Amino acid sequence: MTCPSELADRLVIRKLQSFHPRALQAASEFRGQLIGVVSAALIRDICDFLRSDPELRFDFLVDLTAVDRYPVEPRFEIVYLLRSMKTGQRLCLKAPLTGKDPRIDSLVPLWPAADMLEREVFDLFGVHFTGHPGLRRIQMPDDWQGHPLRKDYPLEGDR
């Protein structure tokens, strides 16, 4: 794991490392915002842990979105912005996914708010959320081809 030494003793980092040895892959801080790169395969367990841990209580899903790093692989980053109503702290989690058949566990069982947010990422990035109760397009028409927010999808001209 790559983690600057000044971040190593943060509570949330220590907790995540003790939760699962492979949970946290890297951590950084930019403009006062803590960013953790986490294992995509463990995302639901990690979020469940962060949500229910009595000291952390990251119980508010602020936002769920994705970033396309095309042509770099792993291409997609699924971004989870969490906030703790108890401590007021914010946390940004990023789960990297490869461009070939990107899949990740749905968070709808933890937060019903994730429903439409995940549908939006599915629609605009083509990332599949396993366990989502009704994964279908939300903003584009149902018969639309392609995923508009991907970087290889041109803004104008032929697709």
Place this chain on the structure above:
Amino acid sequence: MPDPLLPPPLRSESMTLNLGPQHPSTHGVLRLVLELDGETILRATPDIGYLHTGIEKNAEKLFYSQVIPLTDRIDYVAPLSNNLVYCLAVEKLLQLEVPPRAQWIRVLLTELTRINNHLVWLGTCALEIGAMSIFLYCFREREEILKVFEAVSGQRMMCSYFRIGGLAGPIPLDFHHQLDLLLKILPERFDEYEELLSQNRIWLGRTRGVGVLTPEDALAYSISGPNLRASGIAHDLRKAEPYSGYENFDFDVPVRQEGDVYARYLVRMEEMRQSVRIIHQALEGLPEGPFIANAPGIVLPDRDTMKTQMEALIFHFKLVVDGFAPPAGEVYLPIESPKGELGCYLVSDGSPRPWRMRWRGPSLLNVQVLSKLLPGHMIADAIAIIASIDFVLGEVDR
């Protein structure tokens, strides 16, 4: 064996009804698929997407400063709040300090925007519940606010008045006078609305105990802003994570415990009065100084310097042609918009165009919670609940 003399037992099944996209109470193009048992709603599925304009995709092809006019068009009822969150996000990325005068005017104008938004909300909400005159009164007062926006920015609705580093220009000379008149009438008019509604038996009957949102559900559905505060959770980003100098202002955060349509109404009424308080303080304590940061290479030089100084002319040319490139990184910046937590998540790759701009609007989540709030209610209550939750379809779809 059934009695041959009695009629056969009634076979009943649920009915599916489309509410919208043309229904007047769905504020534009929201479709709700309702599954009904008689007049009772069993299930509600919101269907959005009619107004998707690809603003996030468009932003990836523009310079940072060119994105500002797009943000107005997301939530067109509260354009200046959108300008503010975008500018603050870019300023956080650049670590750019905004002069106090610009911060004060930003606070002042976004609080006016809050009143503007709540007036539109109150007017349409009352109209849908059946109080026509409130709608006309609210739009009469809103017109006065739009006149202030026009005087300041030249635009009534799509203001685009904030810039990265400050404001687009100085405030007009008669700004104080204009606002004094406005601030005098607004509290009286709020009293007038409350006299018409708060004790009105029809209003109470249509709103009290209707569409109750529990605090647990509010958090699970990521509800923020006035809807959250009407469910008993005192969370306001202006207090919790102050931005743009809000820590210097004295105001209360109204909270109600009931979580119903009436509570959401009362919270918003009180918020408008608190906004008037903030505007008074901002006007009285308005610091002197520049309206935009002195940051060559990021902020356009003013016209006079540009015409007399060679360097200013070069900076102007370079900025217009090449833009400016913030360091690579990513920021998320939230503000308390009239509808709830409005956030801008910006990813920079070190080029002059944002690699990704994500707009976290409260409207999408407000629409989503309808599927939780509507079941068990009658269709008539559904209209009141939809009206009370406050969303704008431009921000739902972006």
